[in-house]
Amino acid sequence: MIEIEDLEFCYPGAEFRLAVPELRIARGERVAIIGASGAGKTTLLKLMAGIAVPQSGCVRVGGVEVQALNDRQRRNFRLSCIGFVFQELELFDYLNVLDNIVHTYRINRALKLDSRVWARAMELAEQAGLTEKLRRMPRELSQGERQRVAVCRALLPEPALILADEATGNLDPANKSRVLDLLFRMAERRGATLAAVTHDHQTLPRFDRVIDLSALHG
Numbered sequence: 001m002i003e004i005e006d007l008e009f010c011y012p013g014a015e016f017r018l019a020v021p022e023l024r025i026a027r028g029e030r031v032a033i034i035g036a037s038g039a040g041k042t043t044l045l046k047l048m049a050g051i052a053v054p055q056s057g058c059v060r061v062g063g064v065e066v067q068a069l070n071d072r073q074r075r076n077f078r079l080s081c082i083g084f085v086f087q088e089l090e091l092f093d094y095l096n097v098l099d100n101i102v103h104t105y106r107i108n109r110a111l112k113l114d115s116r117v118w119a120r121a122m123e124l125a126e127q128a129g130l131t132e133k134l135r136r137m138p139r140e141l142s143q144g145e146r147q148r149v150a151v152c153r154a155l156l157p158e159p160a161l162i163l164a165d166e167a168t169g170n171l172d173p174a175n176k177s178r179v180l181d182l183l184f185r186m187a188e189r190r191g192a193t194l195a196a197v198t199h200d201h202q203t204l205p206r207f208d209r210v211i212d213l214s215a216l217h218g
């Protein structure tokens with residue numbers, strides 16, 4: 001699903017340099033990405049999603065050479081095959097929970113918001129324990145509930161690749177396992193690949209493999 005070769009990346013004007021000689025993640029594999037603070041874990045996810053583009057090397061996702069796409073193609077690629085869950089999630093304050101969950105379908109013309117999608121949105125919300133909150137506004141939710149809304153939104157298009165960046169970082173244990181359950185259940189059901197950055201070593205046994213970014217650096 002993901003093949004990275006001879007990758008080198010740096011932010012303009014910054015000292016940080018990420019070098020990944022080789023990294024492969026199989027379709028359907030669930031991997032945790034760990035490493036010291038500042039090792040480049042978030043940057044690696046951004047490179048996989050085409051949010052950042054390497055100075056050299058190759059990032060292939062589902063056979064697509066992400067670095068070779070132009071800006072518009074990269075945006076379409078992201079919208080069509082990647083579900084991104086950040087810790088600093090951004091829900092839309094002016095949209096209720098249900099409208100937040102289906103928002104991707106309103107901004108992407110390639111996606112059709114039909115009755116099947118609405119049904120899936122309701123099912124996801126139910127699995128996330130949000131059925132009672134669908135008409136609530138984000139400001140009326142707890143942090144754990146907001147995070148679950150963000151996960152539902154990321155998973156609704158049934159992405160082939162789920163990228164999670166500290167998705168459970170600030171959550172209490174109950175919400176943490178609820179968010180992880182959602183991510184894993186969806187990954188399993190759709191055969192999606194899951195790459196999750198985490199500092200939470202207690203969750204590592206749930207993953208198929210742990211990638212230590214500090215050990216990958218070239």
Ligand SMILES: Nc1ncnc2c1ncn2[C@@H]1O[C@H](COP(=O)(O)OP(=O)(O)OP(=O)(O)O)[C@@H](O)[C@H]1O
Nearest residue numbers: 011012014016035036037038039040041042043044
């Ligand atoms: N937009 C940016 N411009 C310049 N430097 C950046 C930018 N984003 C991140 N960096 C730097 O790149 C390095 C890697 O950052 P990154 O966020 O990928 O690390 P991380 O491993 O995810 O860290 P943490 O575990 O603390 O979240 C850091 O030194 C950071 O300061």
